[in-house]
Amino acid sequence: METATRSERSIASVLTAPAARIAAVYVAARLVTTTFFRIASAWSPRDSRFGNGADLWIYIGAWDAQWYRRIAEEGYPTVLPLTDAGDVAQNAWAFMPLYPWASAALGSFLGSWAAGAVVISLVAGYACCLVLRSILVERIGEAAAMWAVVFFAAAPLAAMFQVAYAEASFLLLVLLGIRCLQRRRYGWLFAIVPVMAFTRPGVLAFALLLVLFAGWRGMRRRAEPLRPHELLQLGAAGASAVALGLAWQVIAGAVTGRPDAYLDTELSWRRLWMGDTGGFVPGEGWLLAADHWLREWGIAPVLGPAVVVGLVIVVGIVLAVEPHVKRLGIEIRLWAASYLLYLLAVFLPQSSVFRLLTPLAPLAGALALPASTAWRIGVLVASLVGQWWWIWNMYGLGTEFWHIP
Template identity: 60%
Template structure:
């Protein structure tokens, strides 16, 4: 009780220990980035022959490695009007898998900073800090200032926190997403008309937000006697849901028009799946990726596809129970719980599980608030230590060793 009183006084809403909250967030974020930089430097020293970056790897190679090269290529060359194909006539990996906002924003800022790479890293760093600030503002009214700061520490130090300082669109997408969730929580619907297109053209995932709006609409309707649902809010929720659906499919339409092939985008995305399933040349079926993935991975591990299906089903049930009944998760509020459910359903529907799955779980970052709720200091320190250990494991595998099909960020 004393801890609760301490973190919820007006003084702490101005700041903790005499410092403004934004200063605390900056200190946490800068400290976390220094640790991540140290991990990347060490990984560069450990990279050897046979790895993607080789024995002379530098931290700069890591900043602009893997998908960062695709975003740079988009900025320099744009998108192909003719899809590249293999000797077998199948669509090859190409730029249409990467949305334009991050690539071209980095290109524009690069004019001032001197290079695309410097601008890409700068955008990731700044977006990551702003995302930390928004996360704190989202959570403080639900779990208190102290716990919200711990959630920021977990978020800034998480196993995938290197995304805050490499040339990937994740950091910028997280900023748009957290702003959108915050606006939804505060019923500031007007901001969503801007944020939904920004999300949709930064990286895939806005269709999950469309599902969230549908679920929020149902939930608000069911609770309209205890929480009034004015007509204007109904109009906003329906209009925004429709906008999210349109934006979610817009890139497929744009790719189809530009290439003359209506299936250009899906064929491009499926080209990456052939890295794991070379014989896969069929079309896209919702939820088929995870079903195939369960069979592939558990078969690779010698456990059999049936075991994979059982584990997948049990995992879905366990996550549903967690989101519905776990008391620390319930403290976060219905919006964040429904977002988590919506995004997980989206991943199940469209993704083939592989090493990039860790990165694709970043939009679930608001759930760090649940990990921060328990007020035991040993617990919070243990979670933070686990984050840092997980971060080193991920950086070591994806950058120092990364070159095999299961070591791709």
């Protein structure tokens, strides 16, 4: 009798463990996303990008997923393609190799590249939920951390967990890196950073995080001593993140014989929106986009610089003093600041801006802190509405210039 009781308790413990509860949340969220995809397919007009009745595999392999598949099957071009005007055309060098290669390796056992890609995204998304809870639970408590996981699993961009994009894999590496900083286990960064660098652009933002975190530890050395070996590890990890963040440009240049191969490839996407605006100038993309969008919306474009500066100030204030954000801890706040500064330096805001904000997922903890049930349900409903809106526009329609995920 006692043995049976212990067995029952053991089973109950497993079923109520955080990993099991998160699995239930994640599976439910994926079923909702799948339903949204199916509804979008059924409702999409015949002249939509993927037509009426597109199956899930078409959506899984759509948009940038086609570039990842091309990399897996054809590799990278040794001669850059050119437009009729002589500019570098869009090509595979804009995308990192580890996700498509890993998808191809797994797909060889599952029967197709797309199958490998979506399994990696699904597993990475679940792992993100696990790590996100571990990052938040010590700061905001179990209940709020679980609500943050719910918001994350059902977020407006949660479809990224079910399509052949590298977002989930990259985010997992970021979350693991943040967890290393929280636990002061800096040695693991030397395994995380190289994988991050060749999964998706953004490792330079993580390098900035390491610099800022080392500075913060230095300022607080009386409250928490910063030992020489810790400073050495943080410095070495930061230096490796910088070097690896620039390595892809060197590799692209060496393979194609053009030192500017990667940068010109990235600018080819900017020309799609803005035409030829010359070379790359850090931060210029936001001013160009502000001018473009204000014209689109019938607002005086001269206000563009003021809008950008105002946005930077507002975001800075929120990260610095907003009480719910402060409770998340310095590691998450410094990551958010680092990543946003990275986007400010290199990104041209357009329809992909929502997807590119995915690495800010740890901030979901701030939304979960108000203990009101009505508030939390409201955030969940808003997330699901946003998810449907995004799926419908990017996959169900996909016909306008701003329907690009």
